[in-house]
Amino acid sequence: MWSYVARRIFQALITTVVTATAVFIMVRVAPGDPIEVLLGDMASAEEIARGREAYGLDQPLLVQLGIYLGKAATLDFGKSITQGIPVHELVLSRVGPSVLLGLVTILLTIVIAIPLGILCALRRDRTTDKITSGGAFVALSLPDFWLGIVLILIFSRTLHLLPSSGGSGLAFIMPAVTLALPLAAVNFRLMRNETIGVLKAPYVTLARARGLRLFDILKRHVLRNAIIPVLTIGGVQFGHLLGGAAVIESVFGWPGIGQLLIRSIATRDYPVVQGCIILMTVMVVAVNLLVDLAYRFIDPRFRSA
Incomplete structure (x- = not known):
């Protein structure tokens, strides 16, 4: 190990x-x-x-x-050309908001995708499956910036329930939902297809023949095997969220790394651009390492690989 x-x-x-x-x-x-x-x-x-x-x-x-x-190599990334602030201070000040937004987004994605994927696999080709699958295709086809603007118009401008911008309070809810819906659609389809495949496996048929309850079969056999590809995609998605959510961060005025990166590119602030991308690289690699370690915890076959 x-x-x-x-x-x-x-x-x-x-x-x-x-x-x-x-x-x-x-x-x-x-x-x-x-x-x-x-x-x-x-x-x-x-x-x-x-x-x-x-x-x-x-x-x-x-x-x-x-x-x-x-x-x-000594963690000295220079100073911002436009602001005169050390790059590590400027970039690290944006890590917290980006990580918070990424974690909430991934949590929403898991809560939506995994239960719905299992449910639709169990009720394959029935009304529930058809409606949910159709909704997933719609969520994938919607431009995320358009969805963000619609949420602002409904929940901020019309209902006055949530703030439309900022980095504190409940301001993270709408950008997280905007980012989570298309990701949940992808993971839902993956979880559904993987669960259908696992349900056809011989060991699941044997478990049913032994009289095990459906809940125990799902927990012991189906979930542990079907969730491996979802973990892989989830790790990649979380890495993307750390720096690839710049458009949504700009729409909602969220003070994350992505927004800082876009502004730094526009002003040709070389040291900040480099610092942002290096930090994003380190975080993506770290997340993928954690996902690989999670494989070994969930599936014993990876421990001997």
Whole structure:
């Protein structure tokens, strides 16, 4: 077990270094100059040159990369070009809201998808299954930003039940619901199909022949086997939510990493863009490691793999 964890941590370090290198190069070859954005259109060529020198942007790309990776190894990611705040402080201040939104979203997804997936598998091709499956297709087809705006119009502007923006109180409910519905639709379909497959397995037929209650069969045999693919998708989805929910964070004014990343890209704030993506990479790798460890806890077959 520990050798497996150590191997995965080493792989995570390699992944992080490769990601940091790729992002460093891509943001610098992209059009735009952060110093010109910072100083404005009226800045002279001499002022821009001094600004580039102050931030080390006048040096060759490989020299900049070497300096950056050396400092990053000591967790020094530099300062924001536009705000002058250390990158680690700026990025870490957005971790809490992003993690909160991601956890609530995944919790809603699980609460919706797993029970409905099992129920529709047990009532396959009946009215309940047809209505729920149709609803899942509708949820998948709705643009998330449109759904977010509709929720704001209903629950904030019309009913005045929930705040439309902000990062405190009940402001997390609407963005979490907006993100959870399409994810729940995906996981519902997966859970339904996996449960149908497991219910046809010989060991489930034998359990029924032995007279075990349906609840015990679902708990001991069906759920533990059908949930493995859902865990895999859930880990990927949670990683996506940590940084890929930028549109929804912007719609609801949620102060997460995704919103910070979008703003930093717009202002060409290289250090913040790099810090956001590196942190997102580390968190995604960590979540996937936890999912792999969960496999070994749920299914003994993975322990000997």
